[in-house]
Amino acid sequence: MPRVVTVAAAQLGPIQRADTRAQVVERLISHLRTAAAMGCDLVVFPELALTTFFPRWYFEDEAELDRFYEAEMPGPATRPLFDEAKRLGLAFHLGYAELARDDAGRARRYNTAILVDKSGQIALRYHKVHLPGHREHEPWRKFQHLEKRYFEPGDGFPVARALGGIFGAAICNDRRWSETYRVLGLQGVEMVLIGYNTPIHNPPAPEHDVLSGFHNHLVMQAGAYQNGTWVVGVAKAGVEEGCELLGQSCVIAPSGEIVARCATQGDELAVARCDLDACASYKRTLFNFAVHRQPHAYGMIVERKGAEPPPE
Ligand code: CDT
Secondary structure, eight states: OOOEEEEEEEEBOOOOTTOOHHHHHHHHHHHHHHHHHTTOSEEEOOTTTTSOOGGGSOOOOHHHHHTTSBSSSSOTTTHHHHHHHHHHTOEEEEEEEEEEEOTTOOEEEEEEEEEEOTTSOEEEEEEOSOOOSOSSOOTTSSSOOOHHHHOOOOOOOOEEEETTEEEEEEEGGGGGOHHHHHHHHTTTOSEEEEEEOOBSOOTTOGGGGGGHHHHHHHHHHHHHHHHTOEEEEEEBOEEETTEEEOOOOEEEOTTSOEEEEOOSSSSEEEEEEEEGGGGHHHHHTTTOHHHHOOGGGOTHHHHOSSOOOOOO
């Protein structure tokens, strides 16, 4: 029997700071209903899909910061999303800011993505590993990117069996790192779910701005092909609090080809019928890791963090 997952890349237009959780969840539910009418199995929402992209601001007051985080999942505001997905028989993937507490009651903040299966159970929880930006306030920037301040990095790239296949997740900046896809690929991943909020302007390197759309697809297409996996990349797009975020949400086949993509910067679905068995011809041949990889030659990948050029 073919293992087909019909997936919706559920792009969101901007979420402004004044938008309430209830308003946002209503938009997510509207995406669920459209996706169900289109015969989807899985709806993929972006990174930090419940709020505006708050790392663009420096907050001194922790109580103000806390308002962007979820202390429970599902909580009172997100329960209707879980209920509606279950009623419609849909799995979904959601990015949000997670506020957990350790045994000593200390706050642990993560940029989190979950995959919720069709029965409403959380099948996979992922904490973003590659946190971009900076830790301290840098007033020279047009806007801040304080992910290093507001989150702690996750410690790995788990996969889960769901929907008849093997699923993994990555979040935004993770998609630019080949290590992300390879660690997932080494666990046999067949579909990688990636939400993102990508400001088109990068204050430390404005010369890259014009290439931001190219780089977005470049990295996800390479990651898909080199690991023989589907990749679903989903944006929060458009002008959010004066900051322009990239769109281009898409579904990428294990061939590296884009098979569906959004055309707007607003709320929009890109739907594709994904045969998970299409991964096999790549995983069995050109990218048969067990046959062709040479780990003895890759030691530096884990032993060394920064580049160390040879002496002059
Ligand atoms: N959200 C996120 O990770 N955004 C980054 C911006 C990089 S520029 C500091 C990205 O890689 O798209």
